[in-house]
Amino acid sequence: MSDQNQGTAWNGGGLGSLSLVPKATGKQSAKDFKTDQEVRWCPGCGDYAILAAVQSFMPTLGLARENVVFVSGIGCSSRFPYYMDTFGMHSIHGRAPAIATGLAASRPDLSVWVVTGDGDALSIGGNHLIHALRRNVNLKILLFNNRIYGLTKGQYSPTSELGKITKSTPLGSLDSPFNPVSLALGAEASFVARSIDSDRKHLTSVLQAAAEHRGTALVEIYQNCNIFNDHAFEPLKDPETRDDFTIRLEHGQPIRWGTEGQHGVVRDRDQALKVVDVAAAGLDQLVVHDAHAEDPSHAFDLSRLAELSLARTPIGVFRAVDRPVYDDLMREQLDASRAAQGGRPAGEDDLAGLLAGSDTWTVE
Amino acid sequence: MTKHVQQLDRVIIRFAGDSGDGMQLTGDRFTTETASFGNDLSTLPDFPAEIRAPAGTLPGVSAFQLHFADHDIMTPGDRPDVLVAMNPAALKANIGDLDRGADLIVNTDEFTSRNLARVGYDGNPLEDGSLEAYTLHPIALTSMTVEALKGFDITKKEAERAKNMFALGLLSWLYNRPTEGTVRFLETKFARNEQIMKANLKAFEAGWSFGETTEDFSVSYEVKPARLPSGNYRNISGNLALSFGLVAASQRSGLPLFLGSYPITPASDILHELSKHKRFGVRTFQAEDEIAAVGAALGAAYGGSLAVTSTSGPGLALKAETIGLGVSLELPLIVVDVQRAGPSTGMPTKTEQADLLQAMFGRNGEAPVPIVAPRSPADCFDTALEAARIATTYRVPVILLSDGYLANGSEPWRVPSVEDLPDLTVDFAREPNATVDGTEDGDPVFHPYLRDPETLARPWAVPGTAGLEHRIGGIEKADITGNISYDPANHDLMVRTRQAKVDAVAATIPPTEVEDPRGRARVIVLGWGSTYGPIGAACRRVRAAGKDVAQAHLRHLNPFPADLGEVLGRYERVLVPEMNLGYGFGGQLSLLVRAKFLVDAIGYNQVRGLPFKAEELAGVITTCIDDISDEDLQ
Numbered sequence: 001m002s003d004q005n006q007g008t009a010w011n012g013g014g015l016g017s018l019s020l021v022p023k024a025t026g027k028q029s030a031k032d033f034k035t036d037q038e039v040r041w042c043p044g045c046g047d048y049a050i051l052a053a054v055q056s057f058m059p060t061l062g063l064a065r066e067n068v069v070f071v072s073g074i075g076c077s078s079r080f081p082y083y084m085d086t087f088g089m090h091s092i093h094g095r096a097p098a099i100a101t102g103l104a105a106s107r108p109d110l111s112v113w114v115v116t117g118d119g120d121a122l123s124i125g126g127n128h129l130i131h132a133l134r135r136n137v138n139l140k141i142l143l144f145n146n147r148i149y150g151l152t153k154g155q156y157s158p159t160s161e162l163g164k165i166t167k168s169t170p171l172g173s174l175d176s177p178f179n180p181v182s183l184a185l186g187a188e189a190s191f192v193a194r195s196i197d198s199d200r201k202h203l204t205s206v207l208q209a210a211a212e213h214r215g216t217a218l219v220e221i222y223q224n225c226n227i228f229n230d231h232a233f234e235p236l237k238d239p240e241t242r243d244d245f246t247i248r249l250e251h252g253q254p255i256r257w258g259t260e261g262q263h264g265v266v267r268d269r270d271q272a273l274k275v276v277d278v279a280a281a282g283l284d285q286l287v288v289h290d291a292h293a294e295d296p297s298h299a300f301d302l303s304r305l306a307e308l309s310l311a312r313t314p315i316g317v318f319r320a321v322d323r324p325v326y327d328d329l330m331r332e333q334l335d336a337s338r339a340a341q342g343g344r345p346a347g348e349d350d351l352a353g354l355l356a357g358s359d360t361w362t363v364e
Numbered sequence: 365m366t367k368h369v370q371q372l373d374r375v376i377i378r379f380a381g382d383s384g385d386g387m388q389l390t391g392d393r394f395t396t397e398t399a400s401f402g403n404d405l406s407t408l409p410d411f412p413a414e415i416r417a418p419a420g421t422l423p424g425v426s427a428f429q430l431h432f433a434d435h436d437i438m439t440p441g442d443r444p445d446v447l448v449a450m451n452p453a454a455l456k457a458n459i460g461d462l463d464r465g466a467d468l469i470v471n472t473d474e475f476t477s478r479n480l481a482r483v484g485y486d487g488n489p490l491e492d493g494s495l496e497a498y499t500l501h502p503i504a505l506t507s508m509t510v511e512a513l514k515g516f517d518i519t520k521k522e523a524e525r526a527k528n529m530f531a532l533g534l535l536s537w538l539y540n541r542p543t544e545g546t547v548r549f550l551e552t553k554f555a556r557n558e559q560i561m562k563a564n565l566k567a568f569e570a571g572w573s574f575g576e577t578t579e580d581f582s583v584s585y586e587v588k589p590a591r592l593p594s595g596n597y598r599n600i601s602g603n604l605a606l607s608f609g610l611v612a613a614s615q616r617s618g619l620p621l622f623l624g625s626y627p628i629t630p631a632s633d634i635l636h637e638l639s640k641h642k643r644f645g646v647r648t649f650q651a652e653d654e655i656a657a658v659g660a661a662l663g664a665a666y667g668g669s670l671a672v673t674s675t676s677g678p679g680l681a682l683k684a685e686t687i688g689l690g691v692s693l694e695l696p697l698i699v700v701d702v703q704r705a706g707p708s709t710g711m712p713t714k715t716e717q718a719d720l721l722q723a724m725f726g727r728n729g730e731a732p733v734p735i736v737a738p739r740s741p742a743d744c745f746d747t748a749l750e751a752a753r754i755a756t757t758y759r760v761p762v763i764l765l766s767d768g769y770l771a772n773g774s775e776p777w778r779v780p781s782v783e784d785l786p787d788l789t790v791d792f793a794r795e796p797n798a799t800v801d802g803t804e805d806g807d808p809v810f811h812p813y814l815r816d817p818e819t820l821a822r823p824w825a826v827p828g829t830a831g832l833e834h835r836i837g838g839i840e841k842a843d844i845t846g847n848i849s850y851d852p853a854n855h856d857l858m859v860r861t862r863q864a865k866v867d868a869v870a871a872t873i874p875p876t877e878v879e880d881p882r883g884r885a886r887v888i889v890l891g892w893g894s895t896y897g898p899i900g901a902a903c904r905r906v907r908a909a910g911k912d913v914a915q916a917h918l919r920h921l922n923p924f925p926a927d928l929g930e931v932l933g934r935y936e937r938v939l940v941p942e943m944n945l946g947y948g949f950g951g952q953l954s955l956l957v958r959a960k961f962l963v964d965a966i967g968y969n970q971v972r973g974l975p976f977k978a979e980e981l982a983g984v985i986t987t988c989i990d991d992i993s994d995e996d997l998q
Contacts, residue, residue, distance in 0.1 A: 022828075035835070037835075037847065037848075064828075064830065065830075065833060066827065066828055066829055066830045066831070066832065066833055067827065067828050068827075069827045071663070074838075081835050081837070082835050082837070082848065084835075085833055086833055087827040087833055087834065087835075088834075088835035088836070088837075089663075089666060089693070089835070089836055089837060090835065090836070090837025090838065090839060091659075091662075091689060091837065091838060092685055092686065092688075092689050092838055095655060095656070095659045095685075095686060098651065098652075098655065098656035098657075098659030098660050098663070099659045099660065099662055099663035099666075100663055101649070101656070101659075101660050101663065102622065102624055102649065102659065102660030102661055102662065102663030102664040102665075102667070102669075102671070103663035103664060103666055103667045103827075104663075105622075105647060105649060105660070105664070106620065106622050106647055106663075106664040106667050106668075106669045107667040107668075107827065107828070109828055110667070110827050110828065127652055127653060127656070128652065128655075128656050128659070131651075131652035131656065330647060330649075333642055334642045334643075334645060334647070336642075337642035337643040338642075338643050338645075340643065341643055345645060346615070346643050346644040346645070347615075348615070348782045348783070350643070350644070351611065351612060351615050351644070351782050352779075352781065352782045354608065354611065354641070354644075355608055355612070355779050355780070355782070356596060356598060356779050357598050359396060359399065359400055359545065359598055359599065360596050360597060360598045360779065361399070361400050361401075361402055361596075361597050361598075362594075362595070362596050362597070363402065363589075363591075363592045363593065363594050363595055363597060363778075364594055
């Protein structure tokens with residue numbers, strides 16, 4: 001248990017993500033993280049699978065339950081905190097990263113998780129998301145991407161494909177979608193990963209990596225809305241197609257996929273990624289995934305491999321690098337200011353000195 | 365040469381020049397000299413929003429007015445006794461405010477035909493007799509400064525820039541101000557550039573010597589120290605006092621201070637100031653926008669910080685939804701709105717008090733919040749503490765309405781002793797507050813919306829407290845348990861309870877203070893915020909003229925003091941001067957007191973971006989008093 005909280009190999013022996021968070025005294029189970037509230041998502045919603053994965057994953061962190069906080073915005077996914085028996089706040093549309101930033105920056109002893117959706121995080125809350133990523137606050141952001149507005153009953157979202165026919169776009173949507181992974185990388189994110197609601201094992205491994213990362217971790221989770229956008233990610237789930245569609249990224253491993261591992265990528269003369277047949281190109285020519293590369297270009301190139309049809313969709317950890325963490329730096333500044341006065345907290349005398357300043361006069 | 369020293373009881377000086385002339389600095393220095401001498405004083409900086417408006421133009425004029433006296437005063441003064449005009453634009457923009465006979469010190473070097481034409485002067489007013497009504501002192505400030513600085517290793521431009529110190533030296537001589545503070549200030553400010561430092565010191569000294577030797581000034585003046593209540597004093601601006609109040613509230617409550625803020629005029633200085641005080645455990649967060657600023661503050665409040673967000677009117681509009689969330693979550697939050705002239709961008713550096721209705725009603729659904737407003741720059745300190753008291757006691761966002769005039773204006777402040785400050789100790793919830801089945805032996809459980817019967821506040825249970833895990837949100841919550849509820853009766857109860865909680869604050873605020881020295885007034889003047897000074901000064905004038913008037917000034921605008929309706933009911937006329945128009949309802953406070961107390965409040969409204977003049981308000985009050993007397997005769 002201790003190792004995973006002591007910082008991962010690539011973060012230079014700095015603080016582990018959770019090293020300041022108190023540990024649980026007893027053994028925990030998924031049941032400890034379930035509340036007595038009736039879960040109110042539509043039957044068949046992908047959110048159920050994600051909730052179950054998170055509830056069974058949390059005990060593996062071994063954190064004191066009272067030091068875990070889930071903060072959400074508005075949307076179907078944002079009901080999530082009501083079902084987690086930790087501290088939680090269901091806030092307002094798009095603002096969860098901002099609220100969580102204030103909480104995480106002022107409370108290093110908390111493990112703070114943001115649950116958001118494609119509309120919440122990328123439309124109304126886009127500004128807060130990119131700035132949280134840029135600052136690298138110690139937050140874990142789970143972005144449930146179903147490529148549709150569910151709670152408002154089926155309008156297109158900022159991740160819906162161009163031409164999407166919905167209630168608000170009967171002739172097809174006119175705006176091109178965001179690629180959330182590309183966006184996060186462009187926003188200087190230090191950790192970016194993608195997983196799928198239905199793949200419990202993969203999702204859990206990605207959550208684990210995110211939890212261990214000190215700084216902002218963005219995990220995009222493809223999540224099926226079976227009411228308004230059913231089968232949106234079917235090619236990645238259908239046993240017939242999934243192996244040919246999905247690229248499972250693993251740090252230090254060559255990037256290859258397909259039922260027989262027959263597809264791979266190489267760098268062409270222009271250093272662009274090029275899909276090749278592994279047998280023809282040669283195994284030693286394949287690009288090896290380096291999630292810890294300082295330069296985000298590699299991760300960005302990977303994020304662009306996926307096609308509209310979902311062919312060549314990478315999942316896993318795109319990028320996980322060590323970068324100064326906002327709340328750590330803030331705490332260091334406070335500590336340094338206190339150290340300058342002998343390490344003690346400012347007291348009444350200090351306050352009296354502050355109020356008086358240097359230019360006073362006395363009236364008898 | 366020994367000159368005659370004449371005693372004065374008060375003086376109003378206005379320094380005016382181009383934005384780049386250093387008038388705010390000059391005014392600040394003269395203020396500090398005056399404060400350390402022991403006069404009572406009040407200041408009014410008035411500057412454009414543009415950092416460097418085109419030189420020599422009317423929009424580029426920056427001014428600083430200072431009123432100082434040997435007795436207590438309430439305003440920066442209506443009409444300057446002395447105007448220092450550094451260029452034709454400054455003269456043109458300010459001459460209208462001078463009474464006949466006022467001293468007019470002008471920098472003749474800038475009165476070139478080009479500069480005169482630029483602001484629309486056909487001839488040179490210094491020569492055409494149009495300034496005959498004033499005591500004109502034409503002085504070649506720039507060239508005398510350059511002359512005095514010959515021999516310094518600086519450029520001509522750098523020498524010219526020191527002319528404000530020459531002017532400060534001259535004025536310091538004219539009013540017998542102590543100079544040690546300014547010398548110290550220049551030594552520190554230019555510590556890294558010795559030539560510039562020495563040049564500024566020399567210019568300052570040259571200005572003083574010029575005053576001593578020139579025949580243009582036959583006398584100098586002295587304003588004796590004021591007889592203020594005994595104590596230790598300093599000069600303080602509103603934004604500084606407000607920042608100090610927040611730091612003090614943090615220490616007195618034992619809660620770490622968290623400020624989420626986005627830069628906006630005229631509130632940014634609060635962010636600047638608080639960012640200096642990390643040794644007090646103050647965390648300042650410059651957010652990506654106004655919404656994130658209040659969001660982060662609310663997040664910090666949830667975590668147990670004394671959370672603050674500071675802004676001006678446009679920012680308050682953006683924060684509205686999050687403040688509503690704060691009302692629903694019932695978490696303590698201090699929202700500081702340093703009001704400025706609106707609507708929209710309006711006039712960022714000009715003052716107004718037109719956000720009262722926004723603070724009262726500017727949220728969706730019914731989201732009542734307590735509102736407090738400081739009355740003077742120094743009062744910003746106490747009002748910040750009061751906002752913190754209400755927010756933490758009642759677990760509610762509190763809006764503090766300051767304004768541009770208070771923010772940048774300054775006055776002497778009797779520094780309080782720390783032990784006399786209110787005790788704001790807060791108790792977090794530590795353990796479950798109920799049992800599952802309601803019996804004594806039942807399993808313990810925590811109900812986040814089980815209220816204190818007196819304050820109606822809910823428990824403040826911060827993350828990290830074992831056994832108190834709970835979820836809160838903006839969806840309507842069931843009374844007591846805090847679970848999601850769409851029950852009609854529950855919603856009705858919760859809306860009423862949130863209102864009742866704000867109403868309950870009234871029980872802890874002092875009764876309305878009425879100033880009516882002879883107790884015979886038939887007219888009461890009711891005000892709020894920064895109009896306290898002008899209203900008070902106007903009332904003094906009216907009383908000095910033998911008439912009676914009562915004054916009451918509100919710190920608490922929501923809820924009102926419990927006795928306010930009864931107090932207003934005692935007077936035949938209720939006059940409410942406000943720096944807002946009131947949307948056709950006769951003034952924003954007028955609207956509220958009319959609606960609440962069925963009082964026929966008479967609004968007197970002005971939205972010029974400047975504080976009221978005492979003289980003008982005295983006229984309005986006198987007319988109001990005379991109206992009743994006339995009715996008596998009919």
